[in-house]
Amino acid sequence: MSLRRLARSLGSLAVALGVAFSLPATADAASTVRQEPPLVIEKTVNTPTPFSQGQIVTYTLVASNSEFATPSGSVIVGDSPAGPGLFILDLEGTNWDCGGSCTYTGPALEAGADYPPITVTAEVAESAPSEVCNTGFVGTAGGGVTDEDTVCSPVTQGPPADPAELSITKAHSGGFSQGGTGTYTLTVSNASGAGPTEGTVTVTDTLPAGVTYSNATGNGWSCSQASGTVTCTRSDELEPGASYPPITLTVNVTPSAACSFTNSATVSGGGSQSDTASDATTVSGGTCNGGNGGNGGGGSILPINLNGIFTMFNNISTSNNINSPGAGNTTTQNFTNTTN
Template structure:
C-alpha cells in the first residue's frame, strides 16, 4: 500500500474513532486539492491465491474522484501486465466503453469523492507463468496522463512438467518384391504408455536404398513428400500415451537392376521425443534373382563346358563318346549327356 493510501486510511480511521487532526493555517482545502490527484484507483484480485498455470482469473478496478477534486476531462482506465505470465483478456463495466485493455467513462459526471461503477478485468495465467504474476491498473484523463495506479501481485503454483513423449516406429512390407515390379511398406508411429503426449511436429523419414525408387506415400493426417530418394512425412497433432498414429503406406518401384536383397530403414523424430529407427530386410525375386542364367546347362552355380571333342586326345581309352558335356565344378549337366569310358 502506498503512503498516500495509508494516509487516506488513517484519516478514515480517525473519523471513525472521533479523533480530529488540526491542519496548519495554510493547509486549507484548496492546498489539499492540489496535493490529492483528481482520480484514485484501487485494484483487487477476485480469484483466490495462489493462481494456477493456465487458469483464468479476474480483478476489480475501483475508481473514484478525490475528496476535493473532479476530473477536467474524459476519465480513462487501463490495465496491463507488470511482467511475464499474465495475458489481459478484456475489461468491462457499466457506463464504461472498453476495448482491449482500456475503458473510457461514458456516464454522468460525478461529484468529488464519488465512486465510478467498478470495472472487472479478466486475465489468463500462461502455462509457463513464473512463481508470481503482477499487473497494474491505472486511471487518468484524456490528454492528461496517468493520475493514479495500483499494482497487484499474486503467487502462482508451478505445475510439474509433463513427462516427454516416447515415440517408436515399426516398418514392414507385404507381398513379394520382384525386379521390375513394385512393393509396399507400412510404417507405424506409436507413443509409449506412461509417457507424455507429443508436442509439436512429428517427422518420419525413409531414405530408399539403391535400386528402389519412390512411387507414392499416403497416410491419414500425414503430409508426405519425396526429394532425392528421401521420403518425408509430417504431422502436428498431439499423440496421447499408448496410442498410435494412422499408418503410412509407402509404395516403391523395384528397378530391374535392384539387388536380390536389401534393407530399408525409417526414422521418427520430433514431438518432444528422442528419435527411433526401424529396419526391414527385403528379399527380391524375378530377373537375375530367380537362380537361373537362361539356358545352356548349370543351375546358376556354374555351367557345363559345351562341347569338348576328345577324339585323339585320350588314345589309351576305347569307345570314348565325343562332343559330349563335361560337368564344370559345382554345375549340373542339364543336357543329360554322358561321358563314358568303355574298356578294361
C-alpha cells in the first residue's frame, strides 16, 4: 500500500474510532483530521523518467471506495494535463467505458475495494518544458469530483529540431500562343539533411498581365484562385529529401498578351523560409514573331507578276488591289500589255 493510501486509511480509521492524530509542531494547530470522501484515486507513472520530448508515456489510475464508505451514483474517472507539454491520447480499463473520461460499468464494490485500473496513454510534446504534470480525478455522476491526484515528471530538453528547408521549381510545357492555353508545373521539395515540415505549406502564384487562370490540380493539394492569384495548400508532413506531388497550373493566354513574360511562384510555411522560382515564357502567333495577328502586319501577298495574263488586250493599264487575308493593307500594281 502506498503512503498516500496508507494515510487515507489511517485517517478514516481515526474518524471511526473518534481519535485525532497529534500534528507535528510545524503544522497548523487548527488542522483536524477530515473524513475521507467516498471515492479516492491514486495515480502512478509507468514510464521511466525523465521523459523525452516527443515520447509516448503511460500512467495508471486506481480509484477506490474509502475504507468505510461506498459511493452513490455512477463512478467516473478522468485525467487531464495540469500544464503545457502533455497531450492525453487514450484511457482504457476493464469494465470502464472510456472516451474523454471513463464511467464504471462493472458490479458494485464494497467499501475499501479497488476498481479495475485504468491505463492512461499520453504524448510529451516536442516543445515540452522541463517538467510536465497531469491530474487524475474521480467522482460520481451528478456529485462532482471527490478526489484527485497530480503527478509531475521531469523532461529531458533535447536540441531544437532542424527546420524544414523548402524549395520550389517552376517550368512550362508546350508552346504558348496568343489566344491559346499554356501549362506550368510547380514542384515543392525539402532539402536532404533538413527537418520535416510542420503545419501548412502554401504555394502562391500571381499570374502576369495577359494570362488568366483556367485550372490548378495536384494530388493532395487544395487549390483556389482569387483576383489572378493562385493559392495551393496542404498540411501533411514532407520528409527531408522528398518532394510533394507536382501542381499542374493551366492558364489562358489572351489575344493581347505580351510576346514574352515571366511567371513566378513562391512556397512558404511548413516551418521553412520561403523560396521563389520564376519561368520566362515566349509567346508565338498573333502579333508575335514579326506578325500582327492577320491585321496587315504579316506582309502583303504582293508583288505578283501579272505579265502576260491579259494577252488579248492591247495598251490596257490596270490598277489591281490585292489584300492579305483578313488584312487592311493595299498594294497597287500597274501593268501594261501591248500586242502588235
